[in-house]
Amino acid sequence: MALVALKLINGSRLALHPTHIPSNSRTIRAFSAIMSPPSTAVVYDLHGPPDTVTRVINLPPVEMKANDVCVKMLAAPINPSDINRIEGVYPVRPEVPAVGGYEGVGEVHSVGNAVQGLSPGDWVIPSPPSSGTWQTYVVKDQSVWHKINKEVPMEYAATVTVNPLTALRMLEDFVSLKAGDSVVQNGATSIVGQCIIQLAKIRSIHSINIIRDRAGSDESKEKLKRLGADEVFSESQLEVKNVKSLLANLPEPALGFNCVGGNAATLVLKFLRQGGTMVTYGGMSKKPITVSTSSFIFKDLSLRGFWLQKLMGIDKAKESRKLIDYLLDLARQEKLKYEMEVVPFDNFHIALNKALGKQGSQPKQVIKF
Amino acid sequence: MALVALKLINGSRLALHPTHIPSNSRTIRAFSAIMSPPSTAVVYDLHGPPDTVTRVINLPPVEMKANDVCVKMLAAPINPSDINRIEGVYPVRPEVPAVGGYEGVGEVHSVGNAVQGLSPGDWVIPSPPSSGTWQTYVVKDQSVWHKINKEVPMEYAATVTVNPLTALRMLEDFVSLKAGDSVVQNGATSIVGQCIIQLAKIRSIHSINIIRDRAGSDESKEKLKRLGADEVFSESQLEVKNVKSLLANLPEPALGFNCVGGNAATLVLKFLRQGGTMVTYGGMSKKPITVSTSSFIFKDLSLRGFWLQKLMGIDKAKESRKLIDYLLDLARQEKLKYEMEVVPFDNFHIALNKALGKQGSQPKQVIKF
Structure with a gap:
């Protein structure tokens, strides 16, 4: 392989023009x-x-x-x-x-x-x-x-x-949760989704999880439950009039996470309690999020977004290093797995x-x- | 007219059974x-x-x-x-x-x-x-x-x-605005819309207004401009690649108001600046609000709702009475008109x-x- 002229954005290997070093x-x-x-x-x-x-x-x-x-x-x-x-x-x-x-x-x-x-x-x-x-x-x-x-x-x-820090910051940065509360998410089999389940569990926060209908979804459910998921539903199971009737004794979630969009985002919104917040961090279905007017006015929902890039400022970065140490410690103890x-x-x-x-x-x- | 048996919810005229008073x-x-x-x-x-x-x-x-x-x-x-x-x-x-x-x-x-x-x-x-x-x-x-x-x-x-207080609280409760900032709204000819224009103007906040295309929309534009609107666009004027290119010297708005839904809500979102907030308080088109995933993640938009009913708690009610006195004073001075x-x-x-x-x-x- 030959040495090539490269100008890299962060200046680590600066422009070498001409291609041989004088x-x-x-x-x-x-x-x-x-x-x-x-x-x-x-x-x-x-x-x-x-x-x-x-x-x-x-x-x-x-x-x-x-x-x-x-x-x-x-x-x-x-x-x-x-x-x-x-x-x-x-x-x-x-x-x-x-x-x-x-x-x-x-x-x-x-x-x-x-x-x-x-x-x-x-x-x-x-x-x-x-x-x-x-x-x-x-x-x-x-x-x-x-x-x-x-x-x-x-x-x-x-x-x-990237993934575990996203999960942790989303659990911490939007809604103040306490032990016994619950969260809801779609795309629960993603690494962020799996981290949310485990990090919530450590805080005694219940997770309600939505996954796609596909071959192997029963195994996925079992796998997520072994990680600590309280409930796992495939989208088709949620084609009911009132999804909250499926919650049994779990409290209605104040916080939801969406990385899919389309119908899967609507399902997260349906689970949320009055005044709840849905945080979007991905759009795997490539479909937009559609929300009724009454969800905003009468149900008082808030819709937000999360992007790790926003946490690049010095203050946030310092804070994030502490969270990373915490997450790595969990991984070392096998309390965080994916x-x-x-x-x-x-x-x-x-x-x-x-x-x-x-x-x-x-x-x-x-x-x- | 006869006296009738009535049970009114607030107990002002309680149940009179039988219809004659003993x-x-x-x-x-x-x-x-x-x-x-x-x-x-x-x-x-x-x-x-x-x-x-x-x-x-x-x-x-x-x-x-x-x-x-x-x-x-x-x-x-x-x-x-x-x-x-x-x-x-x-x-x-x-x-x-x-x-x-x-x-x-x-x-x-x-x-x-x-x-x-x-x-x-x-x-x-x-x-x-x-x-x-x-x-x-x-x-x-x-x-x-x-x-x-x-x-x-x-x-x-x-x-x-109802209407003027909605306009004032929406200007005050979601984003901290200062003189020189701007807001964007659809349904600008509504009474709330007219109040937003006038209340913003009093605070030296610019307003960007979106109205429906219909007979008389030129007159509506003139009327809103006389109230203090900086810009008034009909929806069809906003069928351009980059609506912000129409803003000339106005700053990109950090706060938007939606009382229409559908395309008119999308237009409000398009005007908003990075990190902006859209508050929904009505849905005149009866169409939902559709938002792309990237609006949440990369543009960091927040979507919220406003319902006056939420302000019924004692603290808020006390605060609202002060705002009402302020609004009535403006009306008395003909600084707030509709x-x-x-x-x-x-x-x-x-x-x-x-x-x-x-x-x-x-x-x-x-x-x-």
Whole structure:
């Protein structure tokens, strides 16, 4: 593989024009600068179908500044938002060429002269998540990296900052819940959905879960109940006049989560109690959300949205690191579980095809470097 | 007209069974009790079409308790919610038989022994609004009545607690606005819409207004601009790719109001800025509100509802009386204006037919007793 001219958005591997590094500047810098190892990376030069536009290439070493930390990546997931970024359909459109990936875990390889509190061998995650994790070595400012407990299973460390944090923040940020309350959600088999069930259970909050009707939905129900779900309904079971009559002794939920849209969102709204809030964080059905006027006026519902990107401000980021430590601790204790498939980096394109849904429903794909 | 047996929900004229009052109890009470005058009232015995189920009848005098105030009604409007209550389609379904009407203004006729701060001749309004204002004499506890300035035009006093208060609370209760900000609304020709324009203007808040395409829409635009509207668009003018390009120098609104639903609600959402809030308070088109997933996640919109009924708690009611005084003062100074037609009580059924929309668009009907 050849060294290529790359201008990466976060400046970790700055523009190298022309493609070979002038030998004199290289010589001069060699005395003072620490260089990272070369990196093997998943790069896209254009926005488009990820299986077409991505390729695995070698990137040249980069010069590390005094505050930089070079991290040898251990694992990184392929999230739906990673795919949307490559497609160019995400609201924050990365400048190309770019390295894919947005979260992951790595081990500190080397640190700049001014770096404090991080040493080679430490495990770190970019928090808030940050672009370019699909490569073997990432160089970024020390402020990007959050040191974590090395006893956490690697694949959970690699995936904690997107899905589990979304679940936790959505449980905490919109409605003040107390033990004995309940929440309702659709898309309950998603990783966020599974996290909501488990995190709610830890707080003694009941969860009412809605899943799609499809082959295997009985197994899905059992699986979610084993995670702690109080009730799991398939959409067809909810074709009744008053869905709340199905709740038995559970209180009407004050908070609902929607990652599907269309009818599945309407079902969440039907379960909500007077004055309840529905938070939308995804739209898997690609259908919009339709709400009656009376739901707003007489039932006093609030509809909100959640986007992790909003939590990028310094205050929120600090708070989020505490929540991440809490979540990782739960994962270490096996109190927070979800299914993943760990795939060697060499098989990246096989994993990508699975993540693109080309082989039907698949567990979350996590690349191991 | 005959005296009839009536059990009215607020206990002002309690059950009289049998229809004649036993003469002995009447004699005993006559020594101590103050009786109200008989009242002529619009009564419905069944829920149904208001023009069919309402009739004007005489009600017998009622005995006044020590804290009661008897008010000779001066004027009361026919609001859409009054019609819905009679139809039985309102979420709070009055027990029948009942007297119609929910707000109005009257003059104190007589007071019970324990009443303080109210004297015959004072002008009062029920605040929070309360049922049974379509009659010549209303007897209710003194806590129901709010004394107002008699210099206010009677028809504004009669109508202030529903539409203008809705407009003011919606401007104040959801988003903190400052001078120079803007709001957007559909159904701008409604009384609430007209009040929003004027109340925003007083606060140096710009208003962007959406009206239906129909004969006379040019005149409507001029009328709203004279009230202080910054921009008035008919729905068809907004069939452009980016409605915000029409805003020229106005800031993108952080707050929007929807009383129409369907496409008109979508237009309000399109104008809103990142993180904006749309408050729904009506659904004139009878169409639901449809929202894309990305509006919630990436544009971070909040959708809420407003219902005056929610403000019935004591704290809110106290606060609302201050706002009402402010609004009535604006009306007195002609800084708050909207069109009404004052109709003598004898013509109640003519006014009712107009309010039912049987003669096309008509100004708000206000009954003068």
